[in-house]
Amino acid sequence: MTTQENLKLFHDWVKRMSAYHMALALLGIDKQTLAPVDGSEFRDERMAILAGELFSITTDPRMAELRKTLLSDEAVTGDDRKMIELYDHDISKILSVPKDEYVAFNQLQNESYGAWLKAKNASDYSMFEPYLKRIIEAQKKMYSYRSSDLDLYDQMLDDFEPGMTREKYDVFFDKVKERLVPLIRRVTEAEQIDTSFIETEYPVELQKKYMEHMLAYLHFDKSWGYQNETEHPFTSGLCENDIRVTTKYLPDRPMSALLSTIHETGHGYYMHQVAPEYDGTIFNEGVSSGMHESQSRLCENYLGRSKPFWEANYPALKEVFPEQLKDIGLDQFLAALNAAQPSLIRTEADELTYPLHIVIRYELERGLFEGTISTEGLDKTWDDMYEKYLGVRASSAKEGILQDVHWADGSFGYFPTYALGSAFSAQFMHAMRKDIDVDDLLRNSHYDVIMNWLKEHIHKYGCRYNADEIMHMATGEAFDPNYYLDYLEDKYTKLYHLD
Amino acid sequence: MTTQENLKLFHDWVKRMSAYHMALALLGIDKQTLAPVDGSEFRDERMAILAGELFSITTDPRMAELRKTLLSDEAVTGDDRKMIELYDHDISKILSVPKDEYVAFNQLQNESYGAWLKAKNASDYSMFEPYLKRIIEAQKKMYSYRSSDLDLYDQMLDDFEPGMTREKYDVFFDKVKERLVPLIRRVTEAEQIDTSFIETEYPVELQKKYMEHMLAYLHFDKSWGYQNETEHPFTSGLCENDIRVTTKYLPDRPMSALLSTIHETGHGYYMHQVAPEYDGTIFNEGVSSGMHESQSRLCENYLGRSKPFWEANYPALKEVFPEQLKDIGLDQFLAALNAAQPSLIRTEADELTYPLHIVIRYELERGLFEGTISTEGLDKTWDDMYEKYLGVRASSAKEGILQDVHWADGSFGYFPTYALGSAFSAQFMHAMRKDIDVDDLLRNSHYDVIMNWLKEHIHKYGCRYNADEIMHMATGEAFDPNYYLDYLEDKYTKLYHLD
Numbered sequence: 001m002t003t004q005e006n007l008k009l010f011h012d013w014v015k016r017m018s019a020y021h022m023a024l025a026l027l028g029i030d031k032q033t034l035a036p037v038d039g040s041e042f043r044d045e046r047m048a049i050l051a052g053e054l055f056s057i058t059t060d061p062r063m064a065e066l067r068k069t070l071l072s073d074e075a076v077t078g079d080d081r082k083m084i085e086l087y088d089h090d091i092s093k094i095l096s097v098p099k100d101e102y103v104a105f106n107q108l109q110n111e112s113y114g115a116w117l118k119a120k121n122a123s124d125y126s127m128f129e130p131y132l133k134r135i136i137e138a139q140k141k142m143y144s145y146r147s148s149d150l151d152l153y154d155q156m157l158d159d160f161e162p163g164m165t166r167e168k169y170d171v172f173f174d175k176v177k178e179r180l181v182p183l184i185r186r187v188t189e190a191e192q193i194d195t196s197f198i199e200t201e202y203p204v205e206l207q208k209k210y211m212e213h214m215l216a217y218l219h220f221d222k223s224w225g226y227q228n229e230t231e232h233p234f235t236s237g238l239c240e241n242d243i244r245v246t247t248k249y250l251p252d253r254p255m256s257a258l259l260s261t262i263h264e265t266g267h268g269y270y271m272h273q274v275a276p277e278y279d280g281t282i283f284n285e286g287v288s289s290g291m292h293e294s295q296s297r298l299c300e301n302y303l304g305r306s307k308p309f310w311e312a313n314y315p316a317l318k319e320v321f322p323e324q325l326k327d328i329g330l331d332q333f334l335a336a337l338n339a340a341q342p343s344l345i346r347t348e349a350d351e352l353t354y355p356l357h358i359v360i361r362y363e364l365e366r367g368l369f370e371g372t373i374s375t376e377g378l379d380k381t382w383d384d385m386y387e388k389y390l391g392v393r394a395s396s397a398k399e400g401i402l403q404d405v406h407w408a409d410g411s412f413g414y415f416p417t418y419a420l421g422s423a424f425s426a427q428f429m430h431a432m433r434k435d436i437d438v439d440d441l442l443r444n445s446h447y448d449v450i451m452n453w454l455k456e457h458i459h460k461y462g463c464r465y466n467a468d469e470i471m472h473m474a475t476g477e478a479f480d481p482n483y484y485l486d487y488l489e490d491k492y493t494k495l496y497h498l499d
Numbered sequence: 500m501t502t503q504e505n506l507k508l509f510h511d512w513v514k515r516m517s518a519y520h521m522a523l524a525l526l527g528i529d530k531q532t533l534a535p536v537d538g539s540e541f542r543d544e545r546m547a548i549l550a551g552e553l554f555s556i557t558t559d560p561r562m563a564e565l566r567k568t569l570l571s572d573e574a575v576t577g578d579d580r581k582m583i584e585l586y587d588h589d590i591s592k593i594l595s596v597p598k599d600e601y602v603a604f605n606q607l608q609n610e611s612y613g614a615w616l617k618a619k620n621a622s623d624y625s626m627f628e629p630y631l632k633r634i635i636e637a638q639k640k641m642y643s644y645r646s647s648d649l650d651l652y653d654q655m656l657d658d659f660e661p662g663m664t665r666e667k668y669d670v671f672f673d674k675v676k677e678r679l680v681p682l683i684r685r686v687t688e689a690e691q692i693d694t695s696f697i698e699t700e701y702p703v704e705l706q707k708k709y710m711e712h713m714l715a716y717l718h719f720d721k722s723w724g725y726q727n728e729t730e731h732p733f734t735s736g737l738c739e740n741d742i743r744v745t746t747k748y749l750p751d752r753p754m755s756a757l758l759s760t761i762h763e764t765g766h767g768y769y770m771h772q773v774a775p776e777y778d779g780t781i782f783n784e785g786v787s788s789g790m791h792e793s794q795s796r797l798c799e800n801y802l803g804r805s806k807p808f809w810e811a812n813y814p815a816l817k818e819v820f821p822e823q824l825k826d827i828g829l830d831q832f833l834a835a836l837n838a839a840q841p842s843l844i845r846t847e848a849d850e851l852t853y854p855l856h857i858v859i860r861y862e863l864e865r866g867l868f869e870g871t872i873s874t875e876g877l878d879k880t881w882d883d884m885y886e887k888y889l890g891v892r893a894s895s896a897k898e899g900i901l902q903d904v905h906w907a908d909g910s911f912g913y914f915p916t917y918a919l920g921s922a923f924s925a926q927f928m929h930a931m932r933k934d935i936d937v938d939d940l941l942r943n944s945h946y947d948v949i950m951n952w953l954k955e956h957i958h959k960y961g962c963r964y965n966a967d968e969i970m971h972m973a974t975g976e977a978f979d980p981n982y983y984l985d986y987l988e989d990k991y992t993k994l995y996h997l998d
Contacts, residue, residue: 015545015548019548020549022542022545023525024522024530034725034743036723036725037722038740039738039739039740039741041736042521042740042741043521043738045514046514046522047518049514050519050522053518053552069517072970105661223535223537224535224538226533226534228533238538238542239542241532241535241537241541242535242542243535280545281540339610358875457777461604
């Protein structure tokens with residue numbers, strides 16, 4: 001077989017997998033949006049069959065052999081080589097685990113999820129603790145089958161954000177603690193911002209009407225994307241030109257659907273703008289969590305909460321909600337939109353306090369896998385850390401250690417990427433502002449030009465390059481969390497008149 | 500292998516196929532309703548891959564061998580035997596054709612469809628005629644590979660309605676012509692019914708509001724079905740408890756979305772009410788065209804256009820559209836809803852004239868395959884028949900022979916089932932009225948009880964039995980078109996005061 005023939009076999013295999021990925025993605029979207037609930041048993045059983053077929057195709061030993069042949073062929077270079085390496089890396093992780101262990105782990109995940117759900121409802125950590133202990137031990141075993149030079153928790157971190165390690169995260173999170181803990185304390189002690197007028201009745205029908213305006217402003221075009229409603233907002237891209245974004249409307253929290261939509265379309269633009277030739281491949285599907293989150297956070301926080309953004313959009317909002325926003329000027333509205341306050345629930349946290357929620361999870365995960373922290377009494381450890389970093393303490397496990405599903409699911413190493421995203425965004429914004437007048441573009445409804453900058457400097461590469469490489473290409477330097485911390489310090493010092 | 504082991508293999512194979520059927524069905528629904536249009540190339544290519552995988556599984560020679568083994572095993576009886584026979588029958592049709600001929604035929608279908616579309620737009624039959632000729636010859640060849648005791652056109656008829664032949668259709672259609680052609684002439688000459696008030700502006704938003712009421716009346720429950728909008732209304736059932744119905748709203752034809760919804764939910768109830776253990780098998784998916792159409796027509800025409808139905812629903816309609824229906828009494832509304840007039844376009848025809856549109860297509864198809872009619876000059880033959888049977892003549896091929904896609908697609912033998920459906924319905928209604936007080940149930944919003952009768956006598960069997968058998972079981976006699984013709988004669992004699 002020639003190199004070209006082998007490459008054709010490889011790309012055919014990628015395309016075949018992408019057909020299953022697409023079908024399963026659509027079945028997943030449908031399930032969360034439109035599908036009649038009574039049909040779920042039938043559908044789930046068949047989704048499992050298709051997932052099984054995809055698994056067989058993905059782990060086909062003949063394809064492993066083919067990848068090996070191609071990787072030892074010097075004529076295979078550039079995108080081809082990189083793509084084969086990424087698939088090989090991902091699949092070798094799966095193949096490293098004996099099948100019965102893999103099945104047993106899935107079983108444990110299901111049990112653990114069930115136990116977490118019950119424990120959360122009962123707000124009783126002791127019901128979940130034995131499962132947490134078991135799933136940590138099981139993860140240790142699963143990772144032990146891999147051959148890697150990295151320590152255990154570093155491997156986990158690398159799975160979600162290739163290239164990131166404890167060493168790098170430590171530098172980042174130490175700076176976050178050093179600069180944000182005192183800043184948050186000052187904000188807490190300052191005069192509070194009135195947010196009552198965006199925490200009152202905004203009829204959902206009118207919110208939907210305004211959403212049409214917002215989607216147009218975001219240049220989110222129906223020819224390549226659509227928006228639907230769902231319980232938990234998400235974005236799913238079937239391909240470059242098929243981006244599904246969902247949102248949830250809350251009658252007394254009008255900014256929730258809006259900001260969540262700006263966030264989700266940020267993910268959507270990423271999926272839409274990866275180079276078309278990467279469609280249906282790991283280059284499009286494999287973008288790291290931190291990189292993806294950097295784009296959604298950039299849109300939500302750096303654009304969607306900014307003054308020029310609302311200079312363009314506030315008049316229309318006042319038109320749709322004249323009563324609710326009567327006598328509320330733009331600056332007063334913006335202050336409410338950006339108000340910060342330490343709180344207990346991560347998913348409801350504001351831009352300023354959010355990273356501290358992540359620091360707590362990172363330090364706990366790290367300790368759990370290094371053996372310095374035990375699952376026993378972890379609820380108290382959790383509460384103590386909240387008190388130390390944010391000055392708040394949960395009155396129940398439901399508001400404390402049981403709030404997130406991630407650990408129940410065996411996902412460790414994922415949380416840190418949430419903080420990384422926001423920090424990446426700040427550095428990207430800094431670079432972007434050198435090239436284009438972002439504020440002017442926002443003011444004049446040229447959101448598309450901003451998205452185009454992201455496309456040319458970030459999106460088009462997909463995960464052809466990792467975050468480190470893209471950061472260098474897009475900003476000319478390595479990741480530097482000071483851009484992020486400077487931004488937060490500057491913003492909140494002004495907002496709360498802390499000078 | 501024991502019989503039980505072989506049966507397990509067989510049922511696993513059926514379930515595996517059903518996973519692909521489900522995924523492809525959902526991709527199809529999505530494409531016609533929500534999917535962003537620019538993603539279609541990517542999706543279509545992957546749908547073709549999945550369809551190819553399904554084809555390989557369906558035609559797997561090992562499964563053909565397994566079916567043979569099972570069918571020669573006397574311990575295989577009842578549902579199992581019947582199901583294996585149906586699969587074997589269907590798949591042997593596919594396998595009979597050499598693969599390259601099959602591919603060439605698909606290619607010809609695509610070309611022919613394209614030519615038909617162009618010819619229709621140009622209203623020029625001569626552009627389509629060569630393709631029609633070729634696709635008829637190709638179909639003759641495709642069928643020649645099969646081993647069947649039936650003549651060519653009888654095989655085609657049997658494909659869409661198992662058990663039906665030219666002999667049986669001739670009896671039916673001769674009676675239709677004999678009784679309806681003169682009746683239609685008398686209706687044409689009678690004083691016409693005013694339909695102007697249902698051919699005026701009914702805002703779509705209000706139509707949607709009223710649709711909520713109608714879906715509740717139809718007991719169409721969100722737990723097992725949902726309704727969406729689309730260009731061409733359809734019903735698709737992923738499984739017993741997942742029925743997708745679509746409709747199209749026309750601003751100046753309010754009855755269009757309503758009647759089409761009653762029609763489509765009729766298909767939906769059939770899919771919903773097949774015995775749950777037949778879910779995902781040919782017993783649910785293989786219901787004949789005529790039987791399926793009998794249920795949708797029964798709901799649309801025999802229930803949805805009846806007086807007791809609107810006694811229950813007209814007050815709410817007047818409430819939503821007080822201006823449009825001002826001074827319009829129930830009887831006047833019903834007359835407009837049932838008005839008949841010969842016209843040129845089949846899909847817009849009323850209940851009375853519809854079967855004549857089908858007679859024309861049947862006689863032409865029959866002649867084309869028997870060699871007594873040529874594709875040359877077929878447009879004129881078509882127009883002559885319309886003039887003879889319906890007293891109307893097309894002024895262009897677009898309104899004449901080029902109006903339907905079926906022949907361009909190589910579908911011959913399908914049209915007759917459309918007329919069969921309505922005729923079956925009449926006989927089912929006659930039997931149903933012996934058991935339950937249909938009018939009283941309609942009046943008192945017990946549509947569910949009527950649907951339950953259909954479930955117990957028709958739906959639950961799926962295609963475990965063919966139409967002949969179900970007709971006998973449900974009505975105690977063979978199919979008799981006189982029920983249908985008596986119904987039409989009675990209804991239109993009264994409506995147009997022809998006594």
